[in-house]
Amino acid sequence: MSRKAAELEARGRQALVEEDYPLAERLFLQALAEVDVPSIRNNLALTYFLTGKPEMALEKLDEGLSGPNPFGWALAAKCLVALGRMQEAKRMVEEAVRVFEGGLRIMKEEQVAIPQSWREYTVMIMQAVGAVGDHRQVLEIYRRWQDLHVSCECRYLAGIAAFNLQRFKQAASYWVGLEKEYFNAQLQLVGVMADKGLIPPFALEYDWFYKAGLACYKGAKTKEALQTALAESGLLRMFLLIVAVDESVEEQLRKNVMEAMVVHGGGWGQDLGMAFLQSELVEDKLKLAVAEALVTAGVFAEGEDIPLIINGKLQAMRVQQVQVTWEPPEEIETDYRQALFLLKQGKAKKAISMLEAQRTGPVIYPPAMLTLANLYRKEKMYEQALPVLEMLESIAPSHPIFLYNLAAFWLGQKNQEKAKHYLERIDPELGNDEFKDKYHLLKLEIETMSYRFFSYDDFLREDIEDKKLSIDPSMARGLRNMPVEWVREACAFWQVECKTRKEGEAALVAAVTSPAAVRRAVLQLTAEERELLVYLLKRGGWARMFAVVRKFGSMDKEGFLVDEPPQSAAGKLWLKGLIFVGRAKIKNRNEKIATVAVELREELRELLSV
Known part of the structure; x- marks a missing residue:
C-alpha cells in the first residue's frame, strides 16, 4: 500500500472513531482510488453499515471477500441480517469463523506471531455470530479464542450471550470484569437482579447498550414510538434499567425511565414493576415511582391498596391525585395554626398527628408539610422526615427553603456528598438577608465537616x-x-x-x-x-x-x-x-x-x- 493510501485510511479510521461518517466515507473512497485492498473496502463498507446503508456496504464487500478476510465475511453477515436474509448471513458467519481459524493454523505452522490486526477481528466475528442468534456459539468462540481477545468488548459480548441464554449470573460475572467506563457495576447489578427474578427475561442485541439505547430513547418522540422501541430493542430496555438502578443518576431522570418501562413496556414492563415492589434490593424511593407508574398503566386503580416492601416490611400504599396550594382553604390553615400552637406548648406529638392528617388529605399545603418534616427531624424520626422533604422537592424543585432543609437533613445524617448536592442547587439570591446568612453558615458547616477524626499512628x-x-x-x-x-x-x-x-x-x-x-x-x-x-x-x-x-x-x-x-x-x-x-x-x-x-x-x- 502506498504511503498516501495508508495515510488516507488512517485518517478515515479516526473519523470513524469520532463518528464523522461523511468525512470517513470521503477519505476511504480516496484511499480506494489509490489502491484496492480488503482493509480499505472493509472500512468503507463499515461506514455505510453504520449509517444505515447495508446494501451499499454489501456492494463494496462483494469484491473484497476473496482471500483471508474474516472481518469482511463477518460484516457481510451483519448486513444480510439487517436486510432480513438470515440463511445467507449464517453461511457468511461460518465462512468468517473458518477463514479466521484457518489463518491461525497457518500462522502456527509457520511459527509466525499473530498480529494485533488479526486478533481484533474477534469482536466483529462475535457480533456477527450473535446477530444470527447463535448465542451458544458466541460463548464457545469467546472461550476458544480466550488468548486472542484484545478488546474488553469481547467480554461484554460474552455477557450478552449468557444473558440471552438466561444464564444471568454468568452474564454478571463477565460484566463485572469490564472497565468502569463500560458501566461494569451497573451491568453486573442488572445481571444479579435478573438472576433473582426481579427483571423479566428479554433479549439483547450485540451492540453497545449505552450508545444504541440512548439513541433509541431520544428518537422515541411519542408514546407510540416509545412502545414500539421498547418492544423491539433490548438495548433500550438495558439502557433504561441501568439508569433506573444507578443511584448516582438524578432522581427525576430515574423516575422518568422507570415510568417509561412500566407504562409503555407492555406486559414485560408491568411484570418488572410488580417485581420491583416486592424486592428489598430496590430503593424505597424508586418503589414509590413504580407504584405511581403501575396506576398510570392501569394495573391498579387510583386509591387502591398496592402491596410493596418498605423498610423490609410488607405494607400497602395508595396513589391518588392531590391538590397543591400555597393559599390553603380556611379549614387547613386553621389546623396548621393549631399545630403551631401545640408545638409552642411543647406538644410535638399532637402537632405531628394534626399535620399527618393533612399529608394524607386531598389538599397539600407546603408550609405545613415543611413544619411536619422538621418536627420529624426534631423527634429523630428520620425515615418519616425524608419522604416529606422529597415530596416538597418534587412540588418545587428549585425552592431555596426546601433545598436548604434537604441539605441540612443530610448534614445531620453525616452524608457530606448529598448535603453538598442540595446546597449547590440553592440560589441564595432568591432569599432575604436572614436566609442568606443561614445559607452561608450551612455552607461552612458542610464544607468543613469530616468523619475522619483519626490520630492513630x-x-x-x-x-x-x-x-x-x-x-x-x-x-x-x-x-x-x-x-x-x-x-x-x-x-x-x-x-x-x-x-x-x-x-x-x-x-x-x-x-x-x-x-x-x-x-x-x-x-x-x-x-x-x-x-x-x-x-x-x-x-x-x-x-x-x-x-x-x-x-x-x-x-x-x-x-x-x-x-x-x-x-x-x-x-x-x-x-x-x-x-x-x-x-x-x-x-x-x-x-x-x-x-x-x-x-x-x-x-x-x-x-x-x-
Missing part, C-alpha cells in the same frame, strides 16, 4: 492487627476490635447514626443484614476493592494476610490519619467495616488474617457473582 494500627479474631467472625465481633474512630468511619460509609460507640456498632450490625444497604455499599467500591472481596469470598471468606499483601499491596505506613487516608484495598475495606484484620489460630499457629463478616458473605457473593 502505625503503632496503634499494628497493635489492632494483632488482636485475636476468628476466621469466621460476626460483624459485632469484628467491630469490637476497631477503635471508636474507625467505627465512626464505617458508620459514615454505611450512612447510619453513630452518637455513641454502642449505637454505632448496633446500627452497623443491622445495616449489613439489609440487601439494599449492602448493594449500595458495593456500588461505591473501587474495582480493586471489589477484586479483594472476590478473592476472599472465593477462599471461604478469609485469607492469610501475607497472601493478601502479595496480591493487593501492604498496609504498612498507613496510619489512617486525616491527611493520610489508607491507599491499599485492604485498608479501605477495613475502615468501611467490609473486612476485618486480626490474628487467628490456624494449625496451632497465630496467623494474621483478613476476613469478611459472616453476615455479609452470602449477599456479597450474590452481588459480586462469586
Whole structure:
C-alpha cells in the first residue's frame, strides 16, 4: 500500500472513531482510488453499515471477500441480517469463523506471531455470530479464542450471550470484569437482579447498550414510538434499567425511565414493576415511582391498596391525585395554626398527628408539610422526615427553603456528598438577608465537616492487627476490635447514626443484614476493592494476610490519619467495616488474617457473582 493510501485510511479510521461518517466515507473512497485492498473496502463498507446503508456496504464487500478476510465475511453477515436474509448471513458467519481459524493454523505452522490486526477481528466475528442468534456459539468462540481477545468488548459480548441464554449470573460475572467506563457495576447489578427474578427475561442485541439505547430513547418522540422501541430493542430496555438502578443518576431522570418501562413496556414492563415492589434490593424511593407508574398503566386503580416492601416490611400504599396550594382553604390553615400552637406548648406529638392528617388529605399545603418534616427531624424520626422533604422537592424543585432543609437533613445524617448536592442547587439570591446568612453558615458547616477524626499512628494500627479474631467472625465481633474512630468511619460509609460507640456498632450490625444497604455499599467500591472481596469470598471468606499483601499491596505506613487516608484495598475495606484484620489460630499457629463478616458473605457473593 502506498504511503498516501495508508495515510488516507488512517485518517478515515479516526473519523470513524469520532463518528464523522461523511468525512470517513470521503477519505476511504480516496484511499480506494489509490489502491484496492480488503482493509480499505472493509472500512468503507463499515461506514455505510453504520449509517444505515447495508446494501451499499454489501456492494463494496462483494469484491473484497476473496482471500483471508474474516472481518469482511463477518460484516457481510451483519448486513444480510439487517436486510432480513438470515440463511445467507449464517453461511457468511461460518465462512468468517473458518477463514479466521484457518489463518491461525497457518500462522502456527509457520511459527509466525499473530498480529494485533488479526486478533481484533474477534469482536466483529462475535457480533456477527450473535446477530444470527447463535448465542451458544458466541460463548464457545469467546472461550476458544480466550488468548486472542484484545478488546474488553469481547467480554461484554460474552455477557450478552449468557444473558440471552438466561444464564444471568454468568452474564454478571463477565460484566463485572469490564472497565468502569463500560458501566461494569451497573451491568453486573442488572445481571444479579435478573438472576433473582426481579427483571423479566428479554433479549439483547450485540451492540453497545449505552450508545444504541440512548439513541433509541431520544428518537422515541411519542408514546407510540416509545412502545414500539421498547418492544423491539433490548438495548433500550438495558439502557433504561441501568439508569433506573444507578443511584448516582438524578432522581427525576430515574423516575422518568422507570415510568417509561412500566407504562409503555407492555406486559414485560408491568411484570418488572410488580417485581420491583416486592424486592428489598430496590430503593424505597424508586418503589414509590413504580407504584405511581403501575396506576398510570392501569394495573391498579387510583386509591387502591398496592402491596410493596418498605423498610423490609410488607405494607400497602395508595396513589391518588392531590391538590397543591400555597393559599390553603380556611379549614387547613386553621389546623396548621393549631399545630403551631401545640408545638409552642411543647406538644410535638399532637402537632405531628394534626399535620399527618393533612399529608394524607386531598389538599397539600407546603408550609405545613415543611413544619411536619422538621418536627420529624426534631423527634429523630428520620425515615418519616425524608419522604416529606422529597415530596416538597418534587412540588418545587428549585425552592431555596426546601433545598436548604434537604441539605441540612443530610448534614445531620453525616452524608457530606448529598448535603453538598442540595446546597449547590440553592440560589441564595432568591432569599432575604436572614436566609442568606443561614445559607452561608450551612455552607461552612458542610464544607468543613469530616468523619475522619483519626490520630492513630502505625503503632496503634499494628497493635489492632494483632488482636485475636476468628476466621469466621460476626460483624459485632469484628467491630469490637476497631477503635471508636474507625467505627465512626464505617458508620459514615454505611450512612447510619453513630452518637455513641454502642449505637454505632448496633446500627452497623443491622445495616449489613439489609440487601439494599449492602448493594449500595458495593456500588461505591473501587474495582480493586471489589477484586479483594472476590478473592476472599472465593477462599471461604478469609485469607492469610501475607497472601493478601502479595496480591493487593501492604498496609504498612498507613496510619489512617486525616491527611493520610489508607491507599491499599485492604485498608479501605477495613475502615468501611467490609473486612476485618486480626490474628487467628490456624494449625496451632497465630496467623494474621483478613476476613469478611459472616453476615455479609452470602449477599456479597450474590452481588459480586462469586
